[in-house]
Amino acid sequence: MDKLKVAESFxxxxxxYPKFSPGDxxxxxxxxxxxxxxxxxxxRGVVLQRRGSGINETxxxxxxxxxxxxERIFPLQSPFIEKIEINKFGKVRRARIFYLRKxxxxxxxxxxxxx
Numbered sequence: 001m002d003k004l005k006v007a008e009s010f011x012x013x014x015x016x017y018p019k020f021s022p023g024d025x026x027x028x029x030x031x032x033x034x035x036x037x038x039x040x041x042x043x044r045g046v047v048l049q050r051r052g053s054g055i056n057e058t059x060x061x062x063x064x065x066x067x068x069x070x071e072r073i074f075p076l077q078s079p080f081i082e083k084i085e086i087n088k089f090g091k092v093r094r095a096r097i098f099y100l101r102k103x104x105x106x107x108x109x110x111x112x113x114x115x
Contacts, residue, residue, distance in 0.1 A: 022049055023090025024088065029042055031081075046063070046090065089112065089113040
């Protein structure tokens with residue numbers, strides 16, 4: 001077995017998160033350290049992409065804060081992620097929905113997938 005894969009399997013954290021894909025609206029509960037205090041901050045937005053695999057997998061979440069778009073990249077195997085909640089399943093036809101960055105208002109909405 002490759003040495004890199006052995007190291008990845010040794011350091012991997014087995015987190016059970018729900019399955020989500022680009023276009024879904026999720027809430028990420030993320031631990032924030034301020035000095036010696038720790039609190040949980042919620043980041044709710046649309047998943048733009050998932051990339052990587054194994055211990056290197058990351059996902060990008062975009063939210064609108066006022067009229068400014070804010071994107072944040074989270075590592076999936078991070079110990080700072082408390083939990084991930086899925087709010088809506090989005091119906092998109094691509095794996096990376098960067099075209100959402102240019103759209104504003106009602107055009108930036110994603111159709112909901114009925115399950």
